[in-house]
Amino acid sequence: MSSHYAAARRPLNWLEKLREVNWRLVLLITLIASIGIAMQYSMAGGHLEPWAAPQMVRFAIGLLLLIAAALVDIRVWLALAYPAYLVSFLLLVAVEMVGHVGLGAQRWIEIGPIQIQPSELMKIALVLALARYLHGMALEDISKPHRLLVALIMIAAPAVLVLKEPNLGTATILLADGFSLLFLAGLSWWWILPSFAGIIAAVPVGWHFLHDYQKRRVLTFLNPQSDALGAGWNISQAEIAMGSGGLTGKGFVQGTQSRLSFLPEKNTDFAISALGEEFGFAGCVALLLLFAIVIGYGVRIAMASRSQFGRLVAIGVTLNLFFYIMINAAMVMGMIPVVGIPMPLISYGGTAMLTVMFGFGLLMSVHVHRHVELPRSSGGII
């Protein structure tokens, strides 16, 4: 134990930090991403182009980003929390005004050659900002109405903007991330239980504010056969793809469903249906177990951190990952309506890959800097 104290008091140099990185977790993440790349390869009919190769490049960049983020001192992240949130928020506002309309929704903004999805950035930024806000608060302060109101505004403001894009899935994840952080920081049950009741009561009211396509998705979800060639198509075809895999699947690059354009978004949101088809129940359970281990690592890292900021950031990015997995898997398996949420590390897509890897980087930074003490009033080193 004494060595930890020593380590905590003396700032680590970058080589020591590199040694502190949890390489087993990095290996695990690489393994999951490899599965994703393999599926992209398979869905292209056994070709690296057009999906597997870019996905590999993105993962490589993501890996560098992870390591880089891990080496950055946690105090830097603490200091950057609010600015990052502000920038993300402004980008969201910008997307609202000038955003590129992709797939019927304004989600992307172009800065030079790169397309940015500010809503993805916001997921990380919200975790950082909320963690910082809650870090500076004693347990009993959190439940005070004016403190709570600030937190709620921090959560709701970006969520509303994202919902207007419209992007129901990401908005849901933002809300889920935010509320879980409040819950984990120790928000009083007196707030939690009535809110739950309120949310359930508000569902019928919220229905009116949904877009037509969102309503249709919900209705289609409730009865996919009603529109088997239209909106219910994704659901029934994804189910067929998953289901036809059976116990061990049809074999690599043997999936007929995923390869033959039965799934319009086969390589993005519905990517795991290809896994289900080609590797069956065994493959899907294996993937879920790998993710469960990653989540387990995340929770352990959170609980091992000596700062509330570190704990909340670690659990925040872990839960963010979990929400992705849960919503995507449940959607592909026909348990919830179709929302545009990719499967982390598996689905094709640049922004999602980079945000997820950056999230892991933050998690790793918390791990590397688990002994760093952050005074509650501290604004970090910046």
Place this chain on the structure above:
Amino acid sequence: MPLFDRKDKSRYAAFTRRSLMTGAAIGTVLGALGVRLYQLQILKGDEFRTKAEENSVSARLVAPLRGRILDRFGVELANNRRNFRVLIIPEQALGGVEAALDTVGRIILLTDRDRARILRDIAANKKFMPSTVAENLTWEEFARINLHLPYLSGIQPDAGETRDYPFSDELSHVLGYVAAVSVRDQEADSDPVLELPGFRIGKRGIEKSFDPEVRGTAGVSRVEVNAYGRVIRELSRDPGAPGKDVWLTIDRELQKFVVQRMGSESCACAVMDVATGDVLALASTPGYDPNLFNVGIKPTEWRGLLNDDHHPLIDKALSGLYPPGSTFKPAVALSALDAGAITPQFSIFCSGSLALGNHIFHCWKKGGHGHVDLHRGIVQSCDVFFYNVARRLGIDGIEAGTHKLGFGKLTGIEIPGERAGVIPGRAWKEAAYGAPWLEGETLNAGIGQGYVLATPLQLCTMAARIASGNAVSPRIVRVVGRSPQPRPELARLQFPERALAAVQAGMNGVTNEAGGTAYTWRIPDPGFEMAGKTGSAQVRKISEAEHLAGVTKNERLPWKLRDHALFVAYAPVSAPRYACSIVIEHGRIGQHPDVQMGRDILLFAQQRDPLKLAPAYPVTAASLAQAPPPA
């Protein structure tokens, strides 16, 4: 975990507690996902696997090309021609079937009747099975459909092959026809090719009896399709096998001559090779155009065929049953000689009638023939002579002898629908009427009347058997594909040669002796002479009063009541090669049209015989050597 901040202690405790709760929640959710996976992939896996198969791989049958039917020299009697057609796949008609048909109807003509038929087909078929909208389109119509194709959802143009019978009604009863597959056909035959839209199977004639050979086997093209049914690529292709060609024994030129010669009579004719049993011509008139059934016969045309009193749909040559009348007499004579009931020298006195009990049996010649022996009996067709022969022979003898000549049983020709006819006997009558045989009925049987019934093909077989003394049976299929049909070894019929010669001489006398019933219409050309036997079959009862007053001439009776005219013959007399039988329904009028017909047919058949063709110039060894080589 050491704490640097006292206030952090409670936060850390709360965080740990709630982290563990969250971890439990995460575990529960992941577990739920696992359960759903289990349900989806293990429990319902098979169901979804089937769905995925249907989704992606589609086996499409490739219709085999139907084999041709050829005459003995290779002339195509039934072949295939290009058929441009338009199909509809109801499932893919996005605006509905009605709308799709409306659009098609603006491009090509669709009558209300067509539409009703299409909708009926669609209702009977599965939604993904194509149904025929229109076929036998002209190239222009077909091109118009293809031009408008982008706006025609669910419509599929198709260039297939369809059956064609170039000689129309000339061979209708031999070839039969093909027609659309009925529900009953599908139940009886599991061949999946029957489900193809517009597929045709043989319904009658050779088309029916050789349908399995002519049909071929369907090819299978396995294609990968996307969700819209568009073919991505062909996975494999089994080309199937086209149907085999069937070579008939028919000589189309002779057939054409026969049919033309039969004209508009309600008539049946068979021409057979005496040596082999090959049927060279087989006709029943009037016929019908088999093409009508292929393209879909109109109700008016169908009613016309059904209501015609000349019965064009009935194959009279095989399934028409006629009392053979006097054409039966050579068979009775041969049976009697064979059984020893008479000798060729047997003679009687014909006074014009014979009394048996209280019944009088009349000869066709009112004054009688006077002294009649076997030869004169046949040549002048004396009824009283054959009454006496029949009495001596008895019904059992008639039964046995005529069976040997092919009566009373199927000839076994390869065309469906043949009937066996009737040679009555004691057992037969007991079974049919529950009454004992009467001697008077033996007398009637002796002149081919009463219960005796035979088909024209059986009469032709009889002529061939008497001419050759062999157990010749008619056959009409020579080769299927590349394999010649087995030809049964010809057995002698075991008739005494003397008996055969006596009957043959009698038949020769019919045509070639002055006083013979057909002498006027003989073939005079040397080497081409025919032998034959005339006959007529009453279709009405002639009362005793009418016999006394004089039998009404056929010419004065309505068509339906006139006697049938029958004629059997073979030629050439010296070395019989061609046997022929003719039945003209209600045709016993004027100058023996049946005999004239037989004469012309046998003459034509012999003239076509390559062995009989006289060289244009005398062939000598010297002329062969000088002849220029063939071009």
